[in-house]
Amino acid sequence: MIFGRTHRKPISIPAKEVKEWKYTTCNYCSTGCAIEIGLNDKGKIVTSRGHAGADVNRGKLCIKGLLEHELFDSPGRGTMPLMREKAHLPFQPTSWDAAMDKTAEKIKEIQAKYGRDSFAVVSTGQLLTEEFYTLGKLVRGQIGTNNYDGNTTLCMASAVSGYKRSFGSDGPPGCYGDFEHTHCLMAFGSNLPEQHPIIYWRLKEALEKRKFPLIVVDPRVTMLAQFADIHLAITPGTDTVLINAMMHVIFKENLQDDEYIGKYTQGIDELRALVADYDPKTAQHVCGIDEDRIRTVARIYAKAPKAMSIWTMGINQSTHGSDGVVDINNLNLITGNIGTPGGTSLSITGQCNAMGTREWSSCSGLPGYRALEKEKDRKLVADFWGIDESFFPEKRGLAQTDIFPAIETGEIKGLWLIATNPMTSMANQPRIIKAMENLEFLVVQDVYEDVETNKYSHVYFPAAVWAEKEGCHTNTERRVNLTRNVLAPYADSKPDFWVFNEMSKRFEERNKIHFPATPEGAFEEMKILSKGAGRTLDISGMSYDRIEAARGIQWPYSEAQADIDTQKIGLSDPFEMQLRMPFDGNQRLYTDGVFQTPTGKANLIPVRFVNNNECPDAEYPFWLNSGRVVEHFHTRTRTGKIGNCNKFSPTPYMEMNPDSAEELGIEHQSYVRVVSRRGDAIVMVQLTHRVGRDMLFIPFHFHDCVNRLTLGLLDPHSRQPAFKQNACRVEKTDQQEAARLNLERRAF
Numbered sequence: 001m002i003f004g005r006t007h008r009k010p011i012s013i014p015a016k017e018v019k020e021w022k023y024t025t026c027n028y029c030s031t032g033c034a035i036e037i038g039l040n041d042k043g044k045i046v047t048s049r050g051h052a053g054a055d056v057n058r059g060k061l062c063i064k065g066l067l068e069h070e071l072f073d074s075p076g077r078g079t080m081p082l083m084r085e086k087a088h089l090p091f092q093p094t095s096w097d098a099a100m101d102k103t104a105e106k107i108k109e110i111q112a113k114y115g116r117d118s119f120a121v122v123s124t125g126q127l128l129t130e131e132f133y134t135l136g137k138l139v140r141g142q143i144g145t146n147n148y149d150g151n152t153t154l155c156m157a158s159a160v161s162g163y164k165r166s167f168g169s170d171g172p173p174g175c176y177g178d179f180e181h182t183h184c185l186m187a188f189g190s191n192l193p194e195q196h197p198i199i200y201w202r203l204k205e206a207l208e209k210r211k212f213p214l215i216v217v218d219p220r221v222t223m224l225a226q227f228a229d230i231h232l233a234i235t236p237g238t239d240t241v242l243i244n245a246m247m248h249v250i251f252k253e254n255l256q257d258d259e260y261i262g263k264y265t266q267g268i269d270e271l272r273a274l275v276a277d278y279d280p281k282t283a284q285h286v287c288g289i290d291e292d293r294i295r296t297v298a299r300i301y302a303k304a305p306k307a308m309s310i311w312t313m314g315i316n317q318s319t320h321g322s323d324g325v326v327d328i329n330n331l332n333l334i335t336g337n338i339g340t341p342g343g344t345s346l347s348i349t350g351q352c353n354a355m356g357t358r359e360w361s362s363c364s365g366l367p368g369y370r371a372l373e374k375e376k377d378r379k380l381v382a383d384f385w386g387i388d389e390s391f392f393p394e395k396r397g398l399a400q401t402d403i404f405p406a407i408e409t410g411e412i413k414g415l416w417l418i419a420t421n422p423m424t425s426m427a428n429q430p431r432i433i434k435a436m437e438n439l440e441f442l443v444v445q446d447v448y449e450d451v452e453t454n455k456y457s458h459v460y461f462p463a464a465v466w467a468e469k470e471g472c473h474t475n476t477e478r479r480v481n482l483t484r485n486v487l488a489p490y491a492d493s494k495p496d497f498w499v500f501n502e503m504s505k506r507f508e509e510r511n512k513i514h515f516p517a518t519p520e521g522a523f524e525e526m527k528i529l530s531k532g533a534g535r536t537l538d539i540s541g542m543s544y545d546r547i548e549a550a551r552g553i554q555w556p557y558s559e560a561q562a563d564i565d566t567q568k569i570g571l572s573d574p575f576e577m578q579l580r581m582p583f584d585g586n587q588r589l590y591t592d593g594v595f596q597t598p599t600g601k602a603n604l605i606p607v608r609f610v611n612n613n614e615c616p617d618a619e620y621p622f623w624l625n626s627g628r629v630v631e632h633f634h635t636r637t638r639t640g641k642i643g644n645c646n647k648f649s650p651t652p653y654m655e656m657n658p659d660s661a662e663e664l665g666i667e668h669q670s671y672v673r674v675v676s677r678r679g680d681a682i683v684m685v686q687l688t689h690r691v692g693r694d695m696l697f698i699p700f701h702f703h704d705c706v707n708r709l710t711l712g713l714l715d716p717h718s719r720q721p722a723f724k725q726n727a728c729r730v731e732k733t734d735q736q737e738a739a740r741l742n743l744e745r746r747a748f
């Protein structure tokens with residue numbers, strides 16, 4: 001028998017005849033990869049690819065981005081508006097006019113009866129920035145409810161809050177390019193290879209060129225932890241203890257950057273006094289990291305010529321989320337690692353446009369990082385929109401996580417949900433069901449008609465998705481990038497932008513405001529609002545063509561900067577420029593050491609650790625941790641429908657340590673019942689050493705699963721829930737019954 005090449009058929013890739021490539025930006029995670037969608041001569045989408053010239057992804061895409069073009073005609077998409085008198089009754093198809101009239105009428109009726117704030121609006125981090133700006137105008141300028149927030153409270157609220165406390169303003173100060181310059185990277189509760197695969201690829205490229213230590217802080221042995229030089233398997237919820245102890249060592253051994261501290265920060269005495277209490281010997285018993293390890297890591301970090309920290313949900317989703325961010329900033333400030341190549345505090349953002357909503361949606365404030373609490377800001381925006389300043393409240397209303405309890409108590413009677421699925425994504429699902437059933441009126445605006453939350457709605461608006469629309473996203477490193485409109489919206493679904501514009505016509509009697517007819521018109525308006533001396537969030541030098549030509553531009557990018565770039569290249573046609581040089585906005589913030597605080601100095605804020613978690617005990621002996629897998633996005637409304645994503649992770653499962661399973665007589669791949677003080681869930685066990693003996697991990701993508709169990713205690717500053725620190729126990733269960741239940745729950 002002959003083995004070998006001669007008898008093998010060569011792999012052939014079927015030719016896809018692409019006539020035209022259209023420019024878009026990925027609509028899943030915040031990495032912000034540029035994707036080109038390929039259309040054949042009949043205008044049909046046949047393929048897609050990463051844009052080779054885009055600085056972010058340099059031709060690469062992860063599994064979700066590669067298959068994203070398959071979602072346009074995926075099952076369950078909303079085809080027409082729907083209405084019904086009562087939740088759970090059958091829906092009746094209706095026209096857009098009728099659905100909108102009904103919604104506007106109900107909003108007005110509820111507001112007239114119970115007050116303006118009794119109707120709440122909850123949006124997302126997944127619309128286009130122009131849509132966020134338009135929604136903000138509608139809600140703040142016309143509907144006039146103060147209970148307006150986004151699902152970003154589940155996601156980035158702690159990062160926002162921590163940045164504001166330390167630096168006086170939101171805005172991640174670093175960029176992916178920092179990997180090329182750093183001498184030490186510390187990652188807190190962030191699993192890049194699965195959650196931001198292309199950021200991870202950028203990090204790996206940098207590491208291959210020039211080795212530097214990678215330190216991962218995560219209670220679980222994640223894929224990133226497996227690649228780390230040092231893995232610190234921290235006790236959940238205790239990161240601030242570790243960081244305080246590191247600072248203790250740094251001060252004790254005189255490794256801090258006194259010059260930076262003296263020139264650019266305030267509060268050093270208070271910080272020093274606090275961390276004096278956090279000697280590693282004591283701290284190790286709280287955070288679970290050996291005292292010598294703490295010293296080693298502190299020395300590596302402080303002695304590195306440049307060091308940087310990144311973090312994601314392991315920090316943000318905790319009762320000390322905002323404090324965790326502040327403490328990471330403290331560590332970087334005292335070592336002089338802010339605003340310098342390779343030295344930064346870089347929050348890794350979650351959703352594709354969580355940054356855009358922070359910047360422009362007016363959730364929790366006013367557009368362009370302006371605050372309701374500041375008279376000057378209220379006046380500026382009111383004048384710009386042409387309304388009376390007194391229409392704005394003088395402080396922000398309820399956060400998303402406080403809106404649901406306010407529905408339960410009857411303070412809020414009506415709700416408009418836009419691109420978020422709280423029935424699956426919110427902690428303590430039994431309470432969310434109660435809240436939903438308490439609503440007099442719920443309108444759900446989503447791409448998918450079969451989204452779980454739609455079970456409770458009175459009106460459903462079918463939304464267009466991703467490249468069925470046009471507009472911008474801002475990614476983790478403040479890069480504004482564009483999605484071109486590639487195809488028409490599916491069936492009778494409509495772009496969210498159109499829905500907000502149409503709805504605004506029904507509120508003109510309150511305030512008549514100009515709403516530009518196109519997303520590009522809205523972008524031009526935002527540019528004007530973004531100008532201002534000393535403000536970081538300046539996008540006035542950008543335009544759709546220039547963004548596409550540069551394949552994304554980082555803010556700040558002022559008109560003056562745009563003029564310089566134009567002169568430098570000597571051409572004014574952006575497509576000609578593209579051949580010559582990519583534009584580059586400012587890669588980093590605070591390079592001059594001037595912060596957005598009243599004194600211009602960064603705040604060093606002492607953070608005292610208080611153990612307020614729901615910790616394991618005799619009755620509920622396990623930590624319940626939750627998070628994500630690479631092939632699914634959130635509540636699977638999209639990736640659950642894309643066969644090539646779903647097939648790799650079709651079943652809800654739970655990671656459990658083999659030793660603790662043996663003690664309880666639980667077998668690999670058997671079903672178990674997991675019980676917490678809130679409820680129970682049936683899951684299949686995967687035995688693995690990824691988790692320690694006292695921990696369980698369940699991906700949160702599946703409905704009727706981990707969020708039936710979570711408590712979600714709130715961070716006092718950011719109101720973000722502690723999704724990752726809960727207590728539970730594991731019980732054996734009848735296998736046949738469990739299999740049936742799992743089928744019923746759309747698990748396969």
Ligand SMILES: Nc1nc2c(c(=O)[nH]1)N[C@H]1C(S)=C(S)[C@@H](COP(=O)(O)OP(=O)(O)OC[C@H]3O[C@@H](n4cnc5c(=O)[nH]c(N)nc54)[C@H](O)[C@@H]3O)O[C@H]1N2
Nearest residue numbers: 189190191195236237312313314350351627628630633634
């Ligand atoms: N494939 C995929 N990618 C995504 C998403 C997705 O759904 N799927 N979602 C996007 C969004 S919106 C977000 S927010 C990001 C989330 O991105 P990540 O935060 O990286 O992902 P998670 O799995 O939620 O959590 C990360 C880690 O936090 C750890 N952790 C738990 N408790 C603690 C703790 O107390 N301290 C520390 N240091 N770590 C802890 C967990 O063990 C987990 O490994 O991903 C984005 N990218």
Ligand SMILES: Nc1nc2c(c(=O)[nH]1)N[C@H]1C(S)=C(S)[C@@H](COP(=O)(O)OP(=O)(O)OC[C@H]3O[C@@H](n4cnc5c(=O)[nH]c(N)nc54)[C@H](O)[C@@H]3O)O[C@H]1N2
Nearest residue numbers: 154155419420421425445446447463626634635637700723
């Ligand atoms: N236990 C646990 N729970 C968690 C987390 C965790 O780690 N553990 N993570 C939390 C985090 S960080 C996040 S960000 C949240 C996410 O929570 P959600 O935002 O509730 O989850 P998604 O599935 O992303 O919901 C977005 C919805 O918007 C729809 N959609 C997509 N694009 C568009 C569009 O263009 N227009 C409209 N109108 N609709 C659109 C989708 O179909 C989907 O139904 O979950 C949180 N929940």
Ligand code: SF4
Nearest residue numbers: 026029032033062065
């Ligand atoms: S890394 Fe994120 S932005 Fe890039 S293709 Fe994957 S999901 Fe999309």
Ligand SMILES: [Mo]
Nearest residue numbers: 154155350351
């Ligand atoms: Mo998120």
